[in-house]
Amino acid sequence: MSHWTSGSQMSGVQQQELPSPPMNCSSIPCLRQPHSSLATGKKAACPGLGLFYTLLSAFLFSVASLFLKKIEDVHSVEVSAFRCIFQMSFVLPGLIYYETGFLGPKGKRVFLFLRGFLGSSAMILLYYAFQVMPLADATVITFSSPVFTSLLAWIFLKEKYSLWDLLFTLFTITGVVFIARPPFLFGSIVTGIEGSYTNHLKGTIAAVTSAVSSASTFVILRKMGKSVHYFLSIWYYAVIGLIECIIALSIIDEWSLPHCGTDRLLLILIGILGLGGQIFLTKALQIEKAGPVAIMKTMDVVFAFILQILFLNHIPSWWTVGGALCVVASSSGTAVRKWQQNSKKTKQNKV
Numbered sequence: 001m002s003h004w005t006s007g008s009q010m011s012g013v014q015q016q017e018l019p020s021p022p023m024n025c026s027s028i029p030c031l032r033q034p035h036s037s038l039a040t041g042k043k044a045a046c047p048g049l050g051l052f053y054t055l056l057s058a059f060l061f062s063v064a065s066l067f068l069k070k071i072e073d074v075h076s077v078e079v080s081a082f083r084c085i086f087q088m089s090f091v092l093p094g095l096i097y098y099e100t101g102f103l104g105p106k107g108k109r110v111f112l113f114l115r116g117f118l119g120s121s122a123m124i125l126l127y128y129a130f131q132v133m134p135l136a137d138a139t140v141i142t143f144s145s146p147v148f149t150s151l152l153a154w155i156f157l158k159e160k161y162s163l164w165d166l167l168f169t170l171f172t173i174t175g176v177v178f179i180a181r182p183p184f185l186f187g188s189i190v191t192g193i194e195g196s197y198t199n200h201l202k203g204t205i206a207a208v209t210s211a212v213s214s215a216s217t218f219v220i221l222r223k224m225g226k227s228v229h230y231f232l233s234i235w236y237y238a239v240i241g242l243i244e245c246i247i248a249l250s251i252i253d254e255w256s257l258p259h260c261g262t263d264r265l266l267l268i269l270i271g272i273l274g275l276g277g278q279i280f281l282t283k284a285l286q287i288e289k290a291g292p293v294a295i296m297k298t299m300d301v302v303f304a305f306i307l308q309i310l311f312l313n314h315i316p317s318w319w320t321v322g323g324a325l326c327v328v329a330s331s332s333g334t335a336v337r338k339w340q341q342n343s344k345k346t347k348q349n350k351v
Helices: 035-039 049-070 076-098 106-132 135-142 145-156 163-180 197-224 230-252 261-287 290-296 299-311 318-350
Strands: none
Touching (some): 049 106, 049 135, 049 290, 106 135, 106 197, 135 163, 135 197, 135 299, 145 318
16 A cells, blocks of 8 residues: 555655664574675675665565455454554554654644644655555546645645656656546447446545645655655554544444454554555655666566466456556656756765
């Protein structure tokens, strides 16, 4: 769930880096380094470890999305509420240990609130999209988040927005249209969807809104910088998300404990897998450059297609495949350009 995020997506909570010593090969099997490096007494970093963490994160998020599709008697908003409770229970000991407090710096509380509100909204909307439309379709749409991030950063942070960024945005919109397949463009008969077209359209709107909300959290996190602790950011995300879920469930009157033992197990697994995906993605961003991580993150889409075919017996249409290629190409292009721009700035600063 990528966009588990918030979104979706690399979600906003995963973007801030925690201070951490360089990783080495002791954590996973890897190729031995030449004896010359051992002679110096230094442990060389395991090549590809960050990309391995990203791949593992993508797999965990995808399996969690599959389990969400398998839940039968629990509304997506209630699943989101359980996810928030699970996340709060994990973050609370960290807040106490690091003595960050529960409100954060006075000058950053508005940003923390917006980050929590938009991030949790992205998660709730994404969960809804997963339940009412094909798994691959919803996953692909959430991958439009980096393109929306560039657009919002240009509007609110005055960051550079080039013709390439505009091209990637138009390409992403084309991909979403291929997946949504509105009748006024594709005719009244739409194939390759789950259930009614009305639900498919609602899911598409929810997924796009989730991607935009997730992109907004990235912009807010950039605005805050590293002045706010990572755990505090997640805390706002979980608390505000839980409040949102309670209000929404009270309005739609869908709050009920799952009756089936299988659904209860799946809820627990979704929380564990989602948390594991966040941890591995955060570790990946600590030891690897953002560009390669963003490209490897596209494996979310590959896993979504595979799991949908194997376990949901739903073969994606060619329109979905075409839309996926458009969105993934745009997101990867955006990530590579940002990576190159940051690398150039770093070299210039060193000079």
